[in-house]
Amino acid sequence: MKDLVIIGGGPAGMSAAIAAYESGLRDILILERDEHLGGILQQCIHNGFGLHKFGEELTGPEYAWKYEKKIIDLGIEYKLNTMVLSVSENKVVTATNSTDGIFQIKAKAIILAMGCRERSKGALNIAGSRPAGIFSAGTAQKYVNMKGYLPGKNIVILGSGDIGLIMARRMTLEGAKVHAVCELMPYSGGLARNIEQCLNDFGIPLKLSHTIIQIHGKDRVEGVTIAEVDGNRKPIPGTEEYIACDTILFSVGLIPENELSQSANVSLSRITNGAVVDQDRQTSVEGVFACGNVLHVHDLVDYVSDEAEIAGKAAVEYINKNTDAELQIVLKTDGKIRYTVPQVITKKKDVAVYFRVSNIYKNVVIKVTDGDKLILSKKKIKVAPGEMESVALKKEMLENVKELCFSLEEV
Amino acid sequence: MERKLTCIICPLGCELTVQLEDKEILDISGHTCPRGKAYAEAECTAPTRTLTTTVRCSDGSLVPVKTQTPIPKEKMSECMEILNGVTAALPLAIGDVIVEDVFGSKVVATQNKP
Ligand SMILES: Cc1cc2nc3c(=O)[nH]c(=O)nc-3n(C[C@H](O)[C@H](O)[C@H](O)COP(=O)(O)OP(=O)(O)OC[C@H]3O[C@@H](n4cnc5c(N)ncnc54)[C@H](O)[C@@H]3O)c2cc1C
Numbered sequence: 450m451k452d453l454v455i456i457g458g459g460p461a462g463m464s465a466a467i468a469a470y471e472s473g474l475r476d477i478l479i480l481e482r483d484e485h486l487g488g489i490l491q492q493c494i495h496n497g498f499g500l501h502k503f504g505e506e507l508t509g510p511e512y513a514w515k516y517e518k519k520i521i522d523l524g525i526e527y528k529l530n531t532m533v534l535s536v537s538e539n540k541v542v543t544a545t546n547s548t549d550g551i552f553q554i555k556a557k558a559i560i561l562a563m564g565c566r567e568r569s570k571g572a573l574n575i576a577g578s579r580p581a582g583i584f585s586a587g588t589a590q591k592y593v594n595m596k597g598y599l600p601g602k603n604i605v606i607l608g609s610g611d612i613g614l615i616m617a618r619r620m621t622l623e624g625a626k627v628h629a630v631c632e633l634m635p636y637s638g639g640l641a642r643n644i645e646q647c648l649n650d651f652g653i654p655l656k657l658s659h660t661i662i663q664i665h666g667k668d669r670v671e672g673v674t675i676a677e678v679d680g681n682r683k684p685i686p687g688t689e690e691y692i693a694c695d696t697i698l699f700s701v702g703l704i705p706e707n708e709l710s711q712s713a714n715v716s717l718s719r720i721t722n723g724a725v726v727d728q729d730r731q732t733s734v735e736g737v738f739a740c741g742n743v744l745h746v747h748d749l750v751d752y753v754s755d756e757a758e759i760a761g762k763a764a765v766e767y768i769n770k771n772t773d774a775e776l777q778i779v780l781k782t783d784g785k786i787r788y789t790v791p792q793v794i795t796k797k798k799d800v801a802v803y804f805r806v807s808n809i810y811k812n813v814v815i816k817v818t819d820g821d822k823l824i825l826s827k828k829k830i831k832v833a834p835g836e837m838e839s840v841a842l843k844k845e846m847l848e849n850v851k852e853l854c855f856s857l858e859e860v
Numbered sequence: 861m862e863r864k865l866t867c868i869i870c871p872l873g874c875e876l877t878v879q880l881e882d883k884e885i886l887d888i889s890g891h892t893c894p895r896g897k898a899y900a901e902a903e904c905t906a907p908t909r910t911l912t913t914t915v916r917c918s919d920g921s922l923v924p925v926k927t928q929t930p931i932p933k934e935k936m937s938e939c940m941e942i943l944n945g946v947t948a949a950l951p952l953a954i955g956d957v958i959v960e961d962v963f964g965s966k967v968v969a970t971q972n973k974p
Pocket residue numbers: 456457458459460461462480481482483487488489490493498531532533534562563564565566567586587588590611612615703706709740741742743747748749750751753
């Protein structure tokens with residue numbers, strides 16, 4: 450029996466553990482399948498982490514170390530090389546490692562912090578066989594940054610997510626030639642700063658509304674045919690262009706890793722692919738919380754840490770039995786806003802609501818309404834799908850509210 | 861002349877506009893904070909970047925490193941060449957200096973290695 454079991458020792462799991470400790474809990478255990486704490490950050494050796502949390506620009510491993518050191522200093526227990534196999538609805542965690550074999554732990558509360566994985570190229574329908582030389586951008590990142598192995602010399606990248614942009618720069622610095630980054634959408638999914646410092650700095654072309662329509666080569670990639678796409682994302686005949694290359698990187702998005710959540714019967718959102726949660730990041734199963742990329746994909750680790758602190762604190766409140774629901778407000782969206790996290794509010798307290806939009810919009814007002822009543826509005830010069838937004842709801846605003854609709858109006 | 865820039869100092873990525881006459885900066889707008897203004901000034905006079913990469917260790921493994929302060933942007937590939945010829949002695953702690961001076965900056969380890 451444990452008070453709190455945290456699954457995943459990435460930034461989310463570590464922040465949640467520290468927040469729970471600081472809320473007075475001592476009986477905490479982190480289970481991590483990798484040989485180190487820190488999650489995906491250990492392979493993100495570029496800088497740009499921690500500006501919001503620490504006011505300084507850190508690399509991924511440096512950001513991770515801030516938390517790892519605290520875990521060690523506080524004496525919070527963790528097990529590495531330990532894979533969680535399943536979680537049951539009554540909060541029994543089944544895990545395995547080479548010293549303990551298969552073991553079970555009953556927990557009073559569980560925090561799911563398993564992160565996300567990259568969408569696989571198999572999910573994309575591109576003509577041609579599958580020769581060697583096709584990698585996800587994250588896999589290439591691991592090869593280059595942790596193993597010192599450059600996957601190829603002449604590269605085309607499909608998808609302009611941040612990991613793809615970061616890898617365009619990294620491979621260029623290591624001596625490869627990145628011929629193009631093709632993005633199916635008319636806008637990039639990555640941060641503006643990464644387009645500037647990872648592509649423009651090196652003269653790498655970003656081809657918006659372009660995709661790869663054919664992969665050439667039998668044993669090894671020899672080239673790709675790319676084409677421009679129309680408004681329905683269909684290739685436009687006559688726009689085809691052949692680019693010789695030996696390697697293709699895919700950076701086409703991330704998906705929360707929720708097999709364990711499903712084993713625990715946690716309800717998942719079809720939009721985020723993560724759990725449906727309340728303001729405390731509690732899932733549909735009482736005492737089971739979720740935070741970080743397993744809940745919804747974040748672009749900035751700083752917000753992962755913030756969210757995990759909420760979950761860590763709330764898990765302690767739950768264990769101390771201070772969790773009666775006071776209300777039941779469902780958060781809805783208008784489609785221009787794709788989703789919110791949380792999706793429900795059950796307590797009268799200040800709540801930061803995070804959301805993403807479905808397209809690039811300029812000069813907008815974000816409105817939060819209850820029927821005809823305007824609860825809150827916020828102006829933005831620009832919103833984009835690649836950048837998470839938030840609004841802060843004050844607890845007074847939740848008085849007598851039944852439902853909150855999040856909408857976006859162009860002005 | 862007007863020059864448009866995207867500020868890379870923080871993830872907000874403000875769009876900056878710089879009014880230039882020859883090399884002289886007349887006006888900077890679009891920044892949300894003073895760091896953006898400083899970035900625009902540097903970008904139009906002497907652009908710099910922090911370089912992050914890896915260096916081989918004495919046991920053959922890799923350690924991630926960064927330039928402690930930004931270096932001139934056009935020196936990045938030269939700096940890569942220098943660092944490709946370096947072997948770092950273990951153990952290493954975050955912040956340990958691996959190279960004393962490349963283009964005005966120290967190169968430091970960004971991960972602990974036993
Ligand atoms: C390839 C890649 C590159 C990225 N680059 C950046 C970047 O440059 N900047 C940025 O801000 N964000 C980046 N991100 C987003 C980044 O993932 C988040 O900022 C942050 O790392 C998310 O933290 P997390 O703890 O939710 O997930 P993770 O860091 O993924 O940690 C999850 C942890 O859970 C463990 N785990 C999963 N399943 C199990 C199981 N069954 N049993 C035990 N342990 C388990 C994993 O091993 C992992 O250590 C990147 C993401 C990916 C995938």
